[in-house]
Amino acid sequence: MSIKTRLDKLEGGNNGLTLIVVRPDETEAEAMQRYQEETGRNPTGRVLLIETGVSDPET
Numbered sequence: 001m002s003i004k005t006r007l008d009k010l011e012g013g014n015n016g017l018t019l020i021v022v023r024p025d026e027t028e029a030e031a032m033q034r035y036q037e038e039t040g041r042n043p044t045g046r047v048l049l050i051e052t053g054v055s056d057p058e059t
Contacts, residue, residue: 016045024053
């Protein structure tokens, strides 16, 4: 299961919490922009930026 799939499942059950993974080669602002481009929406409610140091192997 990909990181994106896992995060999508977590986000669905957290009442307004948006989880965004910050890739090692991007800033938090770039991660927010990527999220907006991938989902077509702005995050609402609480936003949690996660820095794992791991890139998504699907990209």
